[in-house]
Amino acid sequence: MRIGTRASDLARTQAGTVADALIAVGLDCELVPMTSDGDKTRASLASLGGTGVFAAGLRTALLEGRCDAVVHSLKDLPTTPHPGLTVVAAPVREDPRDALCARDGLTLTELPHGARIGTGSPRRAAQLRTRRPDLDVVDIRGNVGTRLGFVTDGELDAVVLAAAGLHRLGLDHVVTEHLDLADWPTAPGQGVLAVEIRTDTPPDSPLRGALATIHDDAAWACAQAERSVLATLEAGCAAPVAAYADIRQDGGADILELHAVAYRPGGGDQIEHRASGACVDGIDGAIALGAEAARYLLDAGASAWIHD
Numbered sequence: 001m002r003i004g005t006r007a008s009d010l011a012r013t014q015a016g017t018v019a020d021a022l023i024a025v026g027l028d029c030e031l032v033p034m035t036s037d038g039d040k041t042r043a044s045l046a047s048l049g050g051t052g053v054f055a056a057g058l059r060t061a062l063l064e065g066r067c068d069a070v071v072h073s074l075k076d077l078p079t080t081p082h083p084g085l086t087v088v089a090a091p092v093r094e095d096p097r098d099a100l101c102a103r104d105g106l107t108l109t110e111l112p113h114g115a116r117i118g119t120g121s122p123r124r125a126a127q128l129r130t131r132r133p134d135l136d137v138v139d140i141r142g143n144v145g146t147r148l149g150f151v152t153d154g155e156l157d158a159v160v161l162a163a164a165g166l167h168r169l170g171l172d173h174v175v176t177e178h179l180d181l182a183d184w185p186t187a188p189g190q191g192v193l194a195v196e197i198r199t200d201t202p203p204d205s206p207l208r209g210a211l212a213t214i215h216d217d218a219a220w221a222c223a224q225a226e227r228s229v230l231a232t233l234e235a236g237c238a239a240p241v242a243a244y245a246d247i248r249q250d251g252g253a254d255i256l257e258l259h260a261v262a263y264r265p266g267g268g269d270q271i272e273h274r275a276s277g278a279c280v281d282g283i284d285g286a287i288a289l290g291a292e293a294a295r296y297l298l299d300a301g302a303s304a305w306i307h308d
C-alpha cells in the first residue's frame with residue numbers, strides 16, 4: 001500500500017507514524033511524498049481561506065490511484081466530504097493545545113509591551129489580541145522550522161504553534177508555555193490525524209482492516225463534534241473559531257463536553273458556548289452537540305466575525 005503525504009517534515013513524520021502503526025498490524029506499506037499548492041504558495045492563510053489548499057493535491061493523487069491512502073492533519077481538512085473519498089481512521093489524539101515558543105524562556109504574560117509575535121492563524125491572532133492587546137501580531141507563513149527560525153534569528157519575540165506538531169517533530173524543548181485549553185481552546189481537530197481512502201476500497205480489503213485497528217473512537221467522536229461546529233457555521237479552517245471537545249467518565253457513562261468560541265478578528269470580544277451530552281449514540285450525538293453550539297454562536301451574533 002502506498003501512503004501519500006505532503007513533503008514537509010511534519011507531514012512526513014505524521015504519515016510515518018500512521019505507516020508504522022499499519023506495518024505493526026501486518027500491512028505492507030510505504031510513504032509517497034507529494035507537493036501541495038498550500039506548501040508552494042507564500043500567500044497568507046487568511047487569504048487562502050478554508051479551501052483545503054493543503055489537502056487538494058493529496059486528494060487528486062488518491063483519486064488518480066497514485067497512492068492508496070493519504071494522511072491529513074484533520075484541522076486542515078475542509079468539513080465538506082470529497083466525492084469518491086472517505087475519511088476512515090483517526091489514531092489517538094496528540095496534545096491538542098497551542099504552544100508559545102518565545103525567546104529567553106518567556107511566557108505570554110512575561111513578553112514585554114509591544115513584543116512581536118507571529119502566527120498565520122486568524123483564531124490565534126484574535127486570541128492574542130484579546131489576551132495581550134499591546135502585542136504586535138505579525139502574519140507569518142511557512143513550515144514549523146521556518147516559523148521557529150523567526151524567533152531564533154531575532155526577527156520575532158515569539159510564535160504560537162500547535163503542541164502536537166512540535167511534539168511529533170521532537171521539538172518539545174522549544175515550548176516556553178503550553179496554553180491552557182480552558183481559556184485558550186484550539187482549532188477543530190487540532191492534534192488529530194485523519195486517514196482518507198477511496199470510497200470504493202473493498203470493505204474486506206487488508207487496508208480497511210488495518211485502518212480499523214488503529215482507529216480511536218474517542219478522538220473521532222471529539223473531532224466530529226468540533227468539526228460539526230465549523231460545518232454548521234459554514235466556516236473554514238481560517239475562521240477565528242475554536243472548538244475543543246473532551247470525554248469525561250460519569251458513573252460509567254461517557255459524557256462528551258464541547259467548548260466552542262467565536263472571536264472578533266481584531267480581538268477584545270468573543271462569544272462562547274459549552275455543551276455536553278452522553279455519547280451513547282456515537283458520532284450522531286457528537287455532531288448534534290456541535291451543531292447546537294454553532295447555532296448558539298450564530299444566534300448570539302457571531303456571523304459577522306466569521307463570514308466577513
Ligand SMILES: NCc1[nH]cc(CCC(=O)O)c1CC(=O)O
Binds near residue numbers: 074160164165189193
Ligand atoms: N495549519 C498547519 C498545521 N496543521 C496541523 C498542524 C499541527 C498538527 C496538528 O494540529 O495536528 C499545523 C501546524 C501548527 O498549527 O502549528
